[in-house]
Amino acid sequence: MTGQLAAAGPVIPDFSQHSSSCAVHNHLFCADWVKANWGPVLWPALRQHVVLTAIAIAIGFAIAMALALFAHRHSWAVQPTLLVTTFLYTIPSLALFELLVAPVGANIYAAEIALVSYTLLILFRNILTGLASVPQEVLDAAEGMGMSRRQALIRVELPLALPSIIAGLRIAVVTIIALATIVYTIYNRGLGVPIHNALGEGPFKTELIVAGGMAILLALLADAALVGLQRVLTPWSRAREAS
Amino acid sequence: MSEFREAFEFIFRNGEVPGYPGLPSLAHLTLETLKVGAIGVAIAIVLAAPLGIWLGHIHRGSFFTINIGNVGRALPSLAVLAIGDAFFGLGLGVVEVALVILAFAPIVTNCYLGIVEVDPELVDAARGMGMGEWEILRRVELPLAVPLIFAGIRTASLFVISTATIASLAGFSGTLGDVIANETSYHFSGVLGAAICVAALALAVEGVLALVQRALTPRGVKLERAARKMDLAESLAV
Numbered sequence: 001m002t003g004q005l006a007a008a009g010p011v012i013p014d015f016s017q018h019s020s021s022c023a024v025h026n027h028l029f030c031a032d033w034v035k036a037n038w039g040p041v042l043w044p045a046l047r048q049h050v051v052l053t054a055i056a057i058a059i060g061f062a063i064a065m066a067l068a069l070f071a072h073r074h075s076w077a078v079q080p081t082l083l084v085t086t087f088l089y090t091i092p093s094l095a096l097f098e099l100l101v102a103p104v105g106a107n108i109y110a111a112e113i114a115l116v117s118y119t120l121l122i123l124f125r126n127i128l129t130g131l132a133s134v135p136q137e138v139l140d141a142a143e144g145m146g147m148s149r150r151q152a153l154i155r156v157e158l159p160l161a162l163p164s165i166i167a168g169l170r171i172a173v174v175t176i177i178a179l180a181t182i183v184y185t186i187y188n189r190g191l192g193v194p195i196h197n198a199l200g201e202g203p204f205k206t207e208l209i210v211a212g213g214m215a216i217l218l219a220l221l222a223d224a225a226l227v228g229l230q231r232v233l234t235p236w237s238r239a240r241e242a243s
Numbered sequence: 244m245s246e247f248r249e250a251f252e253f254i255f256r257n258g259e260v261p262g263y264p265g266l267p268s269l270a271h272l273t274l275e276t277l278k279v280g281a282i283g284v285a286i287a288i289v290l291a292a293p294l295g296i297w298l299g300h301i302h303r304g305s306f307f308t309i310n311i312g313n314v315g316r317a318l319p320s321l322a323v324l325a326i327g328d329a330f331f332g333l334g335l336g337v338v339e340v341a342l343v344i345l346a347f348a349p350i351v352t353n354c355y356l357g358i359v360e361v362d363p364e365l366v367d368a369a370r371g372m373g374m375g376e377w378e379i380l381r382r383v384e385l386p387l388a389v390p391l392i393f394a395g396i397r398t399a400s401l402f403v404i405s406t407a408t409i410a411s412l413a414g415f416s417g418t419l420g421d422v423i424a425n426e427t428s429y430h431f432s433g434v435l436g437a438a439i440c441v442a443a444l445a446l447a448v449e450g451v452l453a454l455v456q457r458a459l460t461p462r463g464v465k466l467e468r469a470a471r472k473m474d475l476a477e478s479l480a481v
Binding site: 028089090092093095096097099102170174177178179180181192196199208209211212213215219 | 246317438441446449
């Protein structure tokens, strides 16, 4: 629980390491500081950020997929699931992290529970929409070919739902990358840590710009990677566009 | 759990901490959070809604409006605030600019999707009845787009309340986030109490906007949506 402002000491921790005259005078951007601190400060924060995000997306996707497959068969479950996931999505991140600290503690579990809870609405809604958008004739054709319901799900419905599922993953991934910058308030990991260290006295501009920029770039790159993944996984949608 | 009991005691004391006189009351901070957020959403609506609605009406710019939604979500509020702080220093002005940037994307995307998804046959029918473009927009497209437009405004309001509290982490003072960011003065019970207030505020705003949306949605649209339950455009819009 490092919930307080950074203004505790006169020295900003990352600022003092390898300080050049550029960093000491706090110019807008000091490339030498970035170079000197990439290894000890920025790279570990980036790596932690990716790990925090990957864990949240993996768990969130598994839960949302299970919920969506269940709700796809049992439509009575759709509204209650939407209600609960919308409720979780509505609670502002900073508040949810602190609310979880009381029962769970200021650790990775609280951080991941909060991050996962923000993926559920997005992923559940998109997986379900994707499954629901498969035309009835296609399902009839699958049944006519002698497929069981399970076969039809795996070989027909899920592939056709892929564009919607990946659209959901894109939203979830960029959302979690953005939210993971707040994790540092309860658990000292991720790109929020250098941002936090640079705030407070000063503020130390180079670190703010680099760490903030890294979070934004990471989100944009992840989004682009998922677009690429969709093109690879659904070659038929491109063939349809071309024809 | 004793932490939650103490947090509610803190709320019922209206944010008073024994031994620390002169701290702002919780009610005051809640209203300030609401005010800071409302200004941001209002400016974003004025800028984004006409643009999204116009692009939807002329069926242009789908690449721009949908991708700006993705880019908008990719901007971590803390990073935007930090970069604003580095360039300009963090005052109400910079915070509001950050809020408007974050709220702009969902509003423009959803306004566009809401209008563009209106059945083209309905628009043709309206044109055949002799309606002008302005009349089509006002009497056909906008009423049918109310659910999606409101979905955008609701998402934007959530982003904005969330970010207004995060602004305290960046050193901006005047919202409920001040309490969460200052555990030294408020202790954990105060932090938890303020977190409960932030969550309650977000849920209350969401609830009020849902009621306004219901009041503005035409009856026919409600019936049709109840029959369909899920909507592809809605899943693209968050």
